[in-house]
Amino acid sequence: MTAAVSIQNIRQVFGSYTALQGVSLEIAAGEFTVLLGPSGCGKTTLLSVLGGFVTPTSGKVMIGGRDMTQVPPKDRPTTTMFQDYALFPHMTLAENVGFGLRMRGQGRAQRRARAEAMLAMVGLEDKAERRPHELSGGQRQRVALARALAVEPDVLLLDEPLGALDLKLRRQMQDELKAIQRRVGTTFVHVTHDQEEAMAIADRIVVMNAGRIEDVGSPQDIYLTPRSLFSASFMGEINRIPATGRGDRVETPLGALPLAGQGDLMLCLRPENIGAEGALPLGEARLVDSAFFGTHHRCHFAPLAAPDLRLVAHLPQSAHPEPGSVMALFARAPVLLPKEPA
Amino acid sequence: MRHLAWLYLTLAYGFIFLPVAVLVLFSFQGSRLPVPPFNGPTLKWYAQVLGDRDLMAALANSALVALVSSAIALLLGFLAAQGLARYRLPGSALLRGVLIAPMTVSYLIIALGLLSVFNGLGIRPSLWATGVGHVVINLPLCFAILYAAMGDHQKNAERAARDLGACEWQVLRLVTAPMLAAPMAAAFFLSVTFSWDEFIIAFLLTRFEVTLPVELWSMLRSGLSPATNAIGSLVFLVSIAVVIALELTVFRKARR
């Protein structure tokens, strides 16, 4: 069905390597949570801990209010969608999808009915008697999803399931995953390194790096108001301007800007938020070069006040950027973050 | 469950090593028979074996036959694999089947067939005859290994070489063969191993000059003796040393 997940101070050490450094997270029942981060950040380890494939060195995992830390995968109310799908090659699709039900002791007729219903949900009911090797990658993935959901788990864990698909198929599957999740209401925990994918499907994104959680929030919150420099850079291209806060203004290589802040800071501006209009004036800058990207022009600017600095800005599709020309730049939605030690 | 697994492992290893342990232990037997009780270690059987001219000759013969027949098998297998992998020949599936067929036939039958033909032609049994038989059993192996190893990147490298002006012979010698060094080494090593220990073909196709397994067989005929243990242990330990040496040099390099 569905349940809330509480991750309490999970630490995972493999030999001399610490994969998770005391991670805590609360996931509400029915939420689509995405664990996002580069490879090696610990997201897959955390997923394995949730699934019961790894017992954490310390910490607790609560699912639906019950302590599941030491419970093996077999007895947990979670199922996993593996990266390579792990469909049993010697069984038909119907047998694959019905496998979990068979393990729970359901009768053949009952299993069959549910398996067909699940395959219908993912649009493969006419292929119930086929074997996995006869299907394409995208189809196999749907079967894996059907198999995982057939046992009505409280939590579905997805381990980078869309990695092997091409772009168009990936976008399509993202939409389908979201739709299915809404329909069945199960808590989904999805691991990916692709921030676009995260934004497409997540109710909440958890940004991870080097075994720690850097940021948690809705896609909008994380993108527009990131809580750390890592999170800001990981979610998309960003301009970073060193700044020193002096109370009601900050000093930057571009001059003093009317923003409140104190101490060593980094001013973060998204390229699409720099252009000819905006609340924050950045002064004049010379256009160094630009490339047309269809929806916008991606332009590199050298501010006159700080000619060694480079700002990336997206000018609208209708603009005609001329390399060498000088224009006044303005910014929107600035974010000030503490400067992290190098 | 864990303990059951380790118990089984111990029992299994015990079973597997039992005859070898007995073999090596009683090669140092003081008394005449290689059976309990064990009388104080002595090296006299090793001395006897190393001084046994027939035995040492058999050892040398085995090495000779193994190396020569494996070399021939490798050469023929390499050429055939190159011919069938590189070019499209009519009936190549059939040809492949014919070349691999001897692998499916018992050595006894191959030996009997060759003996019959050689007898009919008046060819006497000899090390050469045995060598011929060993090529027959190892050729399919070398062919299969090399055929499977010839992939696309060899093809592309060969094309590049031709493009740069190499003639066919140069391509074969300077590009294809070096690139296939690892599978060729593996095929050669396996062939030598099979030939070295092969009994029935050698038994039927040799008369006066014999290979080691045949000589050992004669030793067995004359009853149990720690000398047999000694030569058996000697061959065993030398083989292990060779494998370890290979493991540390060739295969370690390949793994990196």
Place this chain on the structure above:
Amino acid sequence: MTIEAQESRRAALLVAPALIWTAAFFILPFGAMIWLSLSSMQGRAIMPGPDFGNYIRIFTDPSLRQGLWNSLQITLAVTVISVVLAWPLAWIIAMRVPARWQRLALLLAVLPFWTSYVVRSYAWLLVLGQNGVLNKALTGLGLAAAPLEIVATRGATLGGFVHFFVMLLTLTIYANLIQLSSNYARAAADLGAGTFATFRHVILPLTLPGVMTGAFLTFVLCIGDYITPQILGGNNELTLPQLIMLQLGRRGDFPMASALSILLMAVVTLAYAACARWLRMERL
């Protein structure tokens, strides 16, 4: 000459040596054997056939029939026992031994391969003999009143064979298991399968083709082996290879020996036909 014709000629030249060798030293002898099997012995001379007398004798002569029957019984027993014993060993090495030590564990499991095959059977003679290690241990510990007669019985032959084939099958089954994605077992557990259920529904069916290939290899090598039954089995019951060698040695009866060899091949072919389903699946 066109490029294709040139290339075809080149290919033919490359393949020719191996083909000629195989034709001269395998196909021709095989043909000779078939011809011989259809001939008969008159005194010391060979009378060419076609004469099915040899084949008829195989099924009418009780000792020859018994030899075939012995071979089948022993080989099937060896195959089944070896698979049953080797499977858990391969499984433990592949799944329970830490990855770093697996190569070593496997090497140790097949180390006795490096004793000569003849020497290995001889070593079992030492172990199982009247005065051998096993009997000395049994009588010494009081488990047996008198030394057991093991050598020169079917038991000794079985023991010698099983020892060899357990090693071989451990190797082949291990190679098969190690290819199996560990996610299959994880997925099964994830969906609620216990250890036994995972084995029965997932591991076993997926490894069966590989195991059958190993079993077939065992069958072929075992039924054609002369050394082990000759050293350990004594003269009370003979196997097919022993019969073949007997026909050759004692009477120089090439026709009969050839006929028995053809019979051996026929049995192997039948075994292949029985396993073909799994052997084809292996390639999948």
